[in-house]
Amino acid sequence: MRNANSEHSIEIKEMDSSNNNNNPSLPYKVGVPPKQNLWTEFSTTLKETFFSDDPLHSFKHQSKCRQLILGIQAVFPIFEWGRNYDLAKFKGDLISGLTIASLCIPQDIGYAKLANLAPQYGLYSSFVPPLVYAFMGSSRDIAIGPVAVVSLLLGTLLQNEIDPVKDAFEYRRLAFTATFFAGITQATLGILRLGFLIDFLSHAAVVGFMAGAAITIALQQLKGFLGIKKFTKNTDIVSVMRSVFGSAHHGWNWETIVIGATFLVFLLFAKYIGKKSKKLFWVPAIAPLISVVLSTFFVYITHAENKGVQIVRHIEKGINPPSVKEIYLSGEYLLKGVRIGMVAGIIALTEAVAIGRTFAAMKDYQIDGNKEMVALGAMNIAGSMTSCYVATGSFSRSAVNYMAGCKTAASNIVMSIVVFLTLQFITPLFEYTPNAILSSIIISAVIGLIDYEAAILIWKIDKFDFIACMGAFFGVVFASVEIGLLIAVSISFAKLLLQVTRPKTVILGKIPRTNVYRNIQQYPEASKVPGVLIIRVDSAIYFSNSNYIKERILRWLTDEEEQLKAAGLFDIQFLIVEMSPVTDIDTSGIHALEELHRSLQKRDVQLVLANPGPVVIDKLHASKFASCLGEDKIFLTVADAIQTCSPKFAEEV
Incomplete structure (x- = not known):
């Protein structure tokens, strides 16, 4: 099937095709978009950056005489x-x-x-x-x-x-x-x-x-x-x-x-x-x-x-x-x-x-x-x-x-x-x-x-x-x-x-009686998931901000663990990074995710990614990070990730 909300239709694959007929409620795995050749990728990026209005569109399929007239009108609108x-x-x-x-x-x-x-x-x-x-x-x-x-x-x-x-x-x-x-x-x-x-x-x-x-x-x-x-x-x-x-x-x-x-x-x-x-x-x-x-x-x-x-x-x-x-x-x-x-x-x-x-x-x-x-x-x-x-x-x-x-x-x-x-x-x-x-x-x-x-x-x-x-x-x-x-x-x-180098990261909670996860500062009634920390990154991840994002996520985790320890509650077992606002990621960003993954492993916390876009998921696979993380740790939505990571909470709320 196709997800119509993505910029380029993202192919959604079932986690296990042999079991999906018996378990239609299983979460979907985010698929990798079809690989474009180098020239197509370059020309698409160039057009989107400099020619988003497609100035040559009106010239297509026109006679030479008509193209000349349109060219004159383009220079002299009068x-x-x-x-x-x-x-x-x-x-x-x-x-x-x-x-x-x-x-x-x-x-x-x-x-x-x-x-x-x-x-x-x-x-x-x-x-x-x-x-x-x-x-x-x-x-x-x-x-x-x-x-x-x-x-x-x-x-x-x-x-x-x-x-x-x-x-x-x-x-x-x-x-x-x-x-x-x-x-x-x-x-x-x-x-x-x-x-x-x-x-x-x-x-x-x-x-x-x-x-x-x-x-x-x-x-x-x-x-x-x-x-x-x-x-x-x-x-x-x-x-x-x-x-x-x-x-x-x-x-x-x-x-x-x-x-x-x-x-x-x-x-x-x-x-x-x-x-x-x-x-x-x-x-x-x-x-x-x-x-x-x-x-x-x-x-x-x-x-x-x-x-x-x-x-x-x-x-x-x-x-x-x-x-x-x-x-x-x-x-x-x-x-x-x-x-x-x-x-x-x-x-x-x-x-x-x-x-x-x-x-x-x-x-x-x-x-x-x-x-x-x-x-x-x-x-x-x-x-x-x-x-x-x-x-x-x-x-x-x-x-x-x-x-x-x-x-x-x-x-x-x-x-x-x-x-x-x-x-x-x-x-x-x-x-x-x-x-x-x-x-x-x-x-x-x-x-x-x-x-x-x-x-x-x-x-x-x-x-x-x-x-x-x-x-x-x-x-x-x-x-x-x-x-x-x-x-x-x-x-x-x-x-x-400042906006590029210090992007916002926020903690998400579940809105009551829904499967929607939103910023807990904006929605105080949103509840946190026991044993799970959900963080949304509100920016593309580039060399200019990758270290800051990694360190900020770890600080969120440290603060949350201290609060849980003081309250005598369960430790964090899963850290879910909601990536829908992450429109792009570069090599430094990939390295930052790898370092974050290693740091979390030392704390016995599993890293989970939710809703990476087509450009991001393509680069995650190209860098082999998706394989290193595990295909079962990348989900289409936060709700799907919670269903797998904390099924009891998903059923209770």
Whole structure:
């Protein structure tokens, strides 16, 4: 017969075929699955690891022409959904594209300043990358462009290498180089189907990192919000506050503060209205552009720039100039560009994939993570050659895009066209835009990155996750963005290693009036079996944890024997290891079981295994451990093992 619950159907053999007809209640022996040849085993493992979505499935049994069409659609999804595009969808994309354009234009100018670049580079980055993504991306809702966290990260890392004021040209070249290698990193992860690597940055660490970055970004805006001319280049809260209060007597400008505070209140009120009523989503979306228009007009008619109000001044007119020749492909800055690009690219990728998955789940459709990485990589590579810096999916703009009723990625094309028209005709009108309004727009935008509800939930669910969250948060706020990122990654890996090297082992007992055996800590009413200790191992057994598992099982046995001795009860005669959670075992794990078996023999305790999976049982037989242990010591269930080891208890309970 076959056990349908196993990953690969496990062959169940009767313990004694000659006696089974007379004794149908005899326990079953776990059989060995059919042996696969080396190539089949290798290809199956490779497919499960890297090609679990079977990307070539749709190509099978197709004509050459059809395969070519499917190949083009796989690289450029626009040719797939574009066939069914109609006027109704265009209407939704047009409205959402215009809405996110009104939000992105003022944000892009401010985010460029975070990256220590001239304002037009923010607009450039919302022109070319969204066009490329619209053709290659698989998400319908993501809105592409510069984002606050990546802009700050890029600006911080770049200015550590080149001064953006004294050597603006070389700084810009390094920014394009970093963007190029950010795209290379993203595309490579997608092509090699290594997207699972970004999952090593845990959700808790991302929550803490984003919140810390939001605080840091908001503090950085105090320079423009208060009109301070001399400001620290450090991003930690101590240096920023020292710089702010150190300039309080002579560096603040009250006209600037009035402008910034007035429009910050207006922007926050607009966001409040948008949250109260989803139908009014357009209010917070157009509020930044309204703020820019009104504040610019006010400064222009009052000549507030003559009273110390800092303004944007000149923004280059015209679309993106080529920058292919400005990318460092050799020299001392090449490796620096690679390093900065890889870090910025992975953070941008993490944010974009998270956003894409969120909105795909809300609309109940699937996105291909590896295609997304290739699309994001391609758009940043193209962007680096057209004077753009790292672009990715923006959560605030994507949320507006979603609520505005976008139907396809064509909303990015509409937004890109609006940015094109802005660059071509409107940029001179931003000359009198006060820096204070850009600071207010950025502050109001990054407040949403502080997800305190998520932090509270993390605390309730997993205290170690909360430590990762707070470690990333305080690392960003009190040190720097890169230190916070390093802490986030380190704690995430530390948690993973701890779970791998120190897996849980629990004692099982029998639930009354059933044949079910469960953790006695979870079910206190579960009763232990006299003379039998049942332990479940909740992990695969590898070289990293095999010794710990062996020693932990022996400690459980020692503790149990001491308790039984103190109570004057029977000694342990059988130790049953429930192995259903053990998905795999390696050579070190086999050796650990052998050592455990020898240690138990010295104590006159018999080792029994229950429910090993197909991979595990195959390796137990290949290593001859199953023969050494004895075929009659491996059972399908704990109940079968108890029936053999302690038949009186099985009958009584």
